[in-house]
Amino acid sequence: MxxxxxxxxxxxxxxxxxxxxxxxxxxxxxxxxxxxxxxxxxxxxxxxxxxxxNPTSHFSNLKSVSQSTSSIKQSSGTFNVLVIGSDERKNQTDGHTDSMLLVHANLKKHKYNVLSIPRDSRIYMSGLGYTKLTSVQSVYQAKYGAKKGVFKAVQAISSYLNVPINYYLETNYWGFRSMVDAVDGITMNVPFNVTLTHPWYTEDYNKVITKGKHQLGGKMVTEIVHERDSVPGTDFGRQRLQEAALVGIINKISDPVNAFKIPALASSMSKFLVATNMNQTDMISIGLAVKSNFDAAKQVHYLQIQGENEDLYDDILENYNEEIVLPKKQLKKIIAQDFTN
Incomplete structure (x- = not known):
């Protein structure tokens, strides 16, 4: 067993x-x-x-702010942004457009075109008559309020240029200054001597910034890009100053050494922007597109359009003043070549 x-x-x-x-x-x-x-x-x-x-899929079939340009075909992975710098002061609800940059981004080709639009360009406002571009924002804000007024102004500019504008960004003196200070200042290559004849701060009156590279903080950068009377070509000279400041900001932000500053910069965009229709997802998609191979010197192309200065009647201001009449054929060619594909 x-x-x-x-x-x-x-x-x-x-x-x-x-x-x-x-x-x-x-x-x-x-x-x-x-x-x-x-x-x-x-x-x-x-x-x-x-x-x-994904930038390619995110930036496809975008809407234009203006119905009159909604039928113009845009390539996938591209978009247009109107950047507005206004003279709006603290506690104001309206202002004049001090500067305008139309930016075309092609995220597939990593190419960015920037067109400076003269603020004194002559424009027709439906039902109101002829005036300068600089007055459009003020007129619409007085009629519709700060936010809706800016949107109406962007629609008018989109129709005027006959280009689809998908996004807009408006900043003012305080916003621009805060942006430069947020990245601890920039290196700005000033293209010519600048005498501050109309500064924001009285202590800067008649101060001269010499031609060449300068390490500058937000206060002085904003003083420089605001100047027009002492620079060659007035408005066109101011556009060159704005271009130099923009290059300085882009170079500072895109420098890998400063990558740790980007989150703080993005999270405080409300300090820099008075108005925009761009959301956080849009900004993240743009960041994904440019984060690793951005070279401002090679990829950003600046354009200017020269017009004729004429003494014309302004229906809004009810007087004769000097306005810039842009050449329609040249403008149409620039838009077709550099802002729709």
Whole structure:
């Protein structure tokens, strides 16, 4: 009987061993399956997030702020932004447009075109008559309020240039100064001597900034880009100063050394922008597109358009003043070549 008991014990031990050996692969298979499911979920979630932010898909089938330009075809991965610098002061609800930059971004080709639009360009406002571009914002803000007035002004400029504008950004003196200070100042290559004849601060009156590279903070950069009377070509000279400041800001932000400053800069955009229709997702998508291979010197192209200065009647101001009449054929050619593909 003892031998039979030993045999039964051996059979039980063998049976348990077989059961353990049978369960082990099933356990490994279950872990592997779970791991694969987790990977699929992560991949799917990551893919959905990437599709949400992917610049090429995100910036496709965009709407124009103006219905009159909504039928103009835009390539996928491209968009146009109107950047407005206004003379709006603290606690004001309206202002005149001090500067305008039309920016075309092609995220596939990593090419960015920037057109300076003279603020004294002559424009027709429906139902109101002829005036300067600089007055459009003020007129619409007085009629519709600060936010809606800016949107109406952007619509008018989109129709005037016959170009789809997808986004707009408005900043003022305080916003621009805060932007430069947020990146701890910039290196600005001033193209010519600048005498401050109309500064924001009285202590800067008649101060001269010599031609060449300067390390500047927000206060002085803003004083310089505001100047027009002492610079060659007045408005066109001011545009060159704005271009130099923009290059300085872009170079500072795109420098890998300053990458840690970008989150703080993005999170405080409300300090810099008076009005915009660009949301955080748009900004993240732009950041994904330019984060690793941005070279301002090679990829950003600046354009200017020269017009004729004429003494013309302004229906809004009800007087004759000097306005710039832009050449329609040249403007149409620039828009077609550099802002729609």
């Amino acid at each position: 003892k031998g039979v008991e030993n045999l039964n014990e051996e059979d039980e031990a063998l049976k348990l061993k077989r059961q353990r050996n049978y369960r082990q692969p099933r356990h490994r298979h279950g872990c592997l399956l779970s791991f694969i499911i987790i990977l699929i979920l992560l991949f799917t979630g990551g893919w959905l997030i990437w599709q949400h932010y």
